[in-house]
Amino acid sequence: MTATNVPAVSRPRPAPRHPALATARLLRLELRHNAMLWMLPVVFALFWLTTYRKTMAMPPLWNLRAVSLQSGAILDFITPVVGAAAWMGSREARRHTSELISITARPRWARLLATWAATTCWALAGYLVCLAVLYGMTAHQASWGGPLWWPAAVVAASLLAFSALGFTAGALLPSRFTAPLAAIASFFVLALSTQLIVGSQSYWQISPVVAAPWDIGSDASMATFYPYVPDLAMVQVIFPAGLAVALLAALALPRGSGGRRLRAAAAAVTAAGLAAAGTAVALTGTGQLDSQGMIAIPALHDAASDRPIRFTPVCSHTAIPVCLNPAYASYLPVTVTALAPLLSEVTGLPGAPARISQAAAVYRQGTRNSVSIGLAGPAVSGRPPVFRLLLPVQLAGPALTTSQLAAEIRSSTGLGIVSSIVGASRHPSPAQQAVVAVLARVSGLPQPSSPPRSTPSGSRKRAAPSPPAPEPAPGSPAYAAAQRFAVLTPPARRSWLVRHLPALRAGRITLAQLP
């Protein structure tokens, strides 16, 4: 029998089809030949220099570090991701292989999607490494609380959008200039769009760089006494996700990207993505700064976020215990050390606080970008009296060294405690002024000064827990009385205070009655 006599097979057996395997193989090939892989060392270097060092220098509070991670990682990743994605998106045109590849079995859109997916996978992998290192170190250092995942999710969703943005730009405008110009343009828009934020109801807060109310910035007080309010983060996830879907679907719209059905479906998906992104922007405009210092968006707000978190405070073993939220446990030694001379001076005096307890800060939006931060209610409450303290780190402001922090605690909390014991309110009597000045001096506190008459410049106002009585002016009768009172021996001064403090607090003691 010759070969020609062999009966021909009438129908060849079809090759087994494994679309998932083929897609995985395509993705693996794209992963191996992706520019984003080359960008990862750049990303890691940027992250270490600008975000990791800054964030790890912050106190080990989850809220602070998560917010810092979000803002920093976004700015570190945007230029490499957009640039690499644009470079990959323009690959076919750059290599003049568009026509050659157009005869392959897969539609152009599916091929482009595989390239985009590989670019995004590398970007996300790089981000996950950064996130794991930073959150891992924080978990090792933090005394209380757990990782905040919403800020981390915002970065991940933004990476999808950055990658889609760059990829679409590269695919539609293939040129060697597309990658750098797209990267720099996106950085410009993202980094400097925050200039347009005015107040808590700004639409521009949709920018993923805005991790907390822009007027306050990263603030140690939020999400410690109350849960983290994820409203703003939710819209910041919806917006880039919608944008990414719209951009990727738009790649299928040009003729030749796929069949008619595919293009029709892509048009619908593009519209849906744009609608989602637009809705997110509209929702952002309805946000308001809530009293806990976060942006609350009514349509997304969960009322459970307004209930305070239960915690067991960490307290010092001093005559008057100083109790802090466990998240701030690292601040207990410096707080106790700063207040120790005062506490030993006032322990046992009538009206002295039975405990000093840290309280939550309350935020109020002022005009334009001003926000006031202070205590809700009086500094002293309850029976036995409890002095409610705000740590300086709870008031938005620059980072403080340990010695600066101790000085700030002495001048704000220390003087507040003395004023509350003596009863020196906003309009103290001369005798009260004299006693406050002496107690401050012997306790190592700074001398009280007049409260500032004008609003401090800048966008944030600090509200002192309790305005201390101003120091008597030299030469005044109150000053002379204070000098007399100061030269008393400590037991004599203490004995007089034990007997006369209630009357002094009521304003019934005159300067002449001071010993």
Place this chain on the structure above:
Amino acid sequence: MTAREAGHVEAPAERARMARRVQPPAAGVRLVRLVRLYATSRRVPLAVAAIAACAIGLRIALIWPWDSYGALQLPLVFEAGAAAAITATTASRLGEPERVAGRWLPFLRLATVLALTAAAVGALTAAGAGAHLAGGTLDVLRNVTGMTGIGLLCAAALGGGLAWAGPTGYLVVGVYALYTQWHHPALTTPWIWPARPPHDLGAASCAGLVFTVGMAVFAVRGARDRADE
């Protein structure tokens, strides 16, 4: 007369034209042609357009009332854009074959980058004329040359296609360094020159050194390109 013989019959005018065609063109003409071909192959006209776009963008942006952060960071973004556009011209489609054939390549590379850098500095300075350009002309000169140097070094290391990673990455570092002037500890090393004052000698030296080294490496070695890009 056969057609073959007819082909050999040449009129005097035709002969003269043929002679002119065989004669090599003058050296000046050849040089101009070489420069034109090199500039076209490196997309220099597009780079000039991109630099002009950066200058126009800076001019428009300077109209906006920026706060202290924005006013300092704004010029750096456009300077990085111009530097990235210059580095994008380093990529060659031919790759190694071109290096073998072209003995004038180092000079062409040098001249092109120098001309584009001068054009970028001039355009950005002109864009800031009459407006408040933070740092002034010296800042533009230092930042553009320094970031171009980084881009040239990246072109030699990564290839012309990905050379933009240098200026764009350095942009992020520069913006962060400017931010730390308000939020200590500040980054004060002269190697991060955008955060230093315009008259700072150390920062200018670092930027100049990076530019010189970048120029030298790029002129001698060229970008690390493959022929298929």
